[in-house]
Every structure is written in C-alpha cells, then in structure tokens.
Amino acid sequence: MIPYVIVVEDEAALATLLQYNLEKEGYEVAIASDGEEALLMVSERVPDMMVLDWMLPKLSGIEVCRCLRADKSTPNIPIIMLTARSEEDERVRGLDTGADDYITKPFALSELLARIRAVLRRAKPSLIEESLHCGNMVLDRSTHKVLRHGKEVPLGPTEFRLLEHFMSQPGRVFSRTQLIDAIWGTEVDVEIRTVDVHVGRLRRALNAGHQHDAIRTVRSAGYALRAD
C-alpha cells in the first residue's frame, strides 16, 4: 500500500517539483491549486496526508485545515503547512489550527521529505518505508543509523542525508549542483567544492575497515553510489 498525498499549492512550478519528487520517493500524489479544489479532492478520496500551502486562492490553507478538522467525516488527516518566511510568526496559529508540522519556504527537498516521513510514521506507521538497502549497506531512517556489513558506521548529519539521497537511487550519477539542491536546498548558496569534501568524509566513514569504495566518482559528471 503506497501512501496517497494531496499537495495543495497554487504556484505551478513548485507544485510539479513536489509532485515529481514525492512520486520518485514512492508516494501517490495529487495536486490541488486552491483550497476549494483541495476539499473537493478530499471528499472524493481521503488522502493519507496533505501538504498545504498557507497562502491560497479562494480558501486559505488555514481555512482548509480548519474545515478538515471540523468535519467529522474526514478522519484525522496529517497535515504539513508550507509558509513563507514572513508568515513565520504565525506558525503558532498554524499549529493551533491542527497542522501536524510546518515548514518555511524556501526549504530543501530532503527536509520536506523527512518531515513527511516523520508525520506519516506517527499517523500511519504501516505505510512508511523505514530503511534503505543497497549491497552490503543498510540505512535506517527511524533510528538514523547506517550499517555496512552489519557494522555501524558513524555519520554526521550532512553525510547521513547525502548517503540517504544516494541510496534513494543507487547507481544514479548526481552532479554537484544536483546534490547541493537536494541536500542543502536551492536557495542556499554553497561552494561547489564543499560537496567534494562531504563526499570525501562520507567515503572515509563508509570505507573504514579497508573495504572497497562504496562511492563512484564520475569525472566531470558527479558522484554515484556503487550499486553492486
């Protein structure tokens, strides 16, 4: 059973971006571009969770949230709110209204994905995939632990997210730019060579114990997980 997510977002560019990435992550996704449409879609098929923009045409995110919470027929759908930085101080109101979490734009995709997983884990534990496997490595999201050959590998936060991203699509080559967008976020500007340093650290951690390199460098293209 794959989780069904409704994303309510009027900005088309962001909406498709989310749709694509959530689908890649294994969710079934539907887009609503305003509050009314969102409620309509919920009445057609109750989603496992919703991602809800704060500012929306016709019916604001907060109103949608209230409607859903008030309506007895819709069960307790987990909701994550998207807010712009300027609206940040209103987050309390958002949480009051019944949102399970909020995230301020701009955000890194990995951040949103992590929160969606967290919220889903709380609400529908059976739906969520908790661990990634590849070759002799296991990454467990719930415990934030990585094993290689059954032996625990200590990783810093950035290295963990990096590995998580690699393991979500083993073998695929990611350019440094793509990695920055995925791990750090599109809005942050981070020196391109920083990626090398973190990949280097990830490498050292994974390969401790003289095993063969788990990461492949593809010259003039980027890095990939060795998918053997």
Add this chain to the structure above:
Amino acid sequence: MIPYVIVVEDEAALATLLQYNLEKEGYEVAIASDGEEALLMVSERVPDMMVLDWMLPKLSGIEVCRCLRADKSTPNIPIIMLTARSEEDERVRGLDTGADDYITKPFALSELLARIRAVLRRAKPSLIEESLHCGNMVLDRSTHKVLRHGKEVPLGPTEFRLLEHFMSQPGRVFSRTQLIDAIWGTEVDVEIRTVDVHVGRLRRALNAGHQHDAIRTVRSAGYALRAD
C-alpha cells in the same frame, strides 16, 4: 509519445540548427521567431518544454516566461533560457522568473541536449529515454555507464559523449567537423585531428577483448557506429 518542443529564437541560423538537431534526437520541434508568436503557438498546442532566447523582438524571453507562469491555463511548462555571455549575471533573474535552467551562448549541442533531458526528466519522466542501445552495446545516461556484451567499458568524459552521439544515430556517418561542433561546441577551436585521437581511444576501449571493431572509418568522410 515523443516530446513536443517549441524553440523561440529570432536568429534564423541558430533556430534551424536547433530544429534540425532536436528532431534528429527524436523531438517534435516548432520554431517561433518572437515572443508574441511563441505565446500564440503555446495557446494552439501546449508543448512539453520550451527553449527560449533571452533577447527577442516584441516580447523578450523573460516576459514570455513570466506570461506563461502567470497564466493559469498553461500548465507548468519546463523552460530553458538561452542567454548571451554578457547577460550571464542576470541569470539569477532568469531563474527567479521561473526558468528551469539556463545556458549561455555559445554552447555545445551535447550540452543543450543534456540539459533538455535533465529538465524533461524532472517534469515528465515518462517522456525521456534514459538509455541507448545498439547491437551488443548499452549506454546508460543516468548511471553514466557503458556495457558491451554486458561487460562494463571504462570511458573518459569525451569518449563517453562521443559514443553517446554515435549511438543517438547508429550507422550515420559524422564528419570530423560535425563531431567537433556536437561534442566540443561550435565556438571552441580544436584541431581536426584531435577527433581521430579520441575516436581511436574510444575504439580501443570498446574493442578491448578482441571483438570486432564497433566503429567504422569512412575514408574522406568521417566515422560512424557499426549498426549491426
């Protein structure tokens, strides 16, 4: 379903060049020579993506971009902007406006094709072909790997792009000049015999293991992939 691309470019020479090469790559292409024409064409048939020159008569590329993003009836069309080097510093504005990527003129065709694929992959994954096959060879773009008889063939960046180009039209003969334009770019000047050297290296790599030559030399014309 082959992807439909609208190229908006007022410089006729470049426009035809792009049309020719994109069609060869398997896209359906339409040319618009100014911004107004572009919007008209979009209203007639929504493309899967657009290549948009920054400087255009009547309605600049950036304005076209804004119009498309603002108009609710046009869905989120992926856009790649073409900018001249002098406008490079404005690229931030380009991305702000909602372009998915930009590329500065002059550029190598292979570069543009790669970006088009990247953008399409993000927006319409089903439309894009990730691997090329020919005879006993497979080239996988997502993992940057080449197999012959199921065995991995190690290639440098230039050899990889060269093979990619050959495999995009197996059997077709490319002149050294055409290869330079496609792999290195039209503005770079590279000695013509350099092509020979790289073809030689590609040959050696592919034929390692005494198989029959995968590349055909056509005397006084150029090289081609053996399409058997």
Add this chain to the structure above:
DNA sequence: GAGTTTTGTGAAGGTTGTGTGACAGTTTTA
C-alpha cells in the same frame, strides 16, 4: 608500383578536475 592522400597511434606537455589536510567559525553535547 610509385606517388598521393588519408588515417592510426605513441609520446610529450599542458590543462582540468578531484582528493584531502588544515582551519576558523558555528552548533551541539556534556
């Protein structure tokens, strides 16, 4: 078969891309 044109290829030198230790600043932990 001698002369001409075109191509293959080894070697040399230059260029670019990558790995990595060090460091100063920041955040987290104890």
Add this chain to the structure above:
DNA sequence: TAAAACTGTCACACAACCTTCACAAAACTC
C-alpha cells in the same frame, strides 16, 4: 560554560585527461 562535533572554505598536490605533433601505416590513384 567548556568540550566536542560538525560545517564550509581554501590551498596545494596529484592524477586523469586533453590536445597537439610527428611519423608510420593504410588506402587510394593512375
């Protein structure tokens, strides 16, 4: 509040790769 862990950047060294050249080999011409 001090110590530890982590982050992002830089500079340097090294390895991979690129381009060119010269000469040898091959293909073609007559």
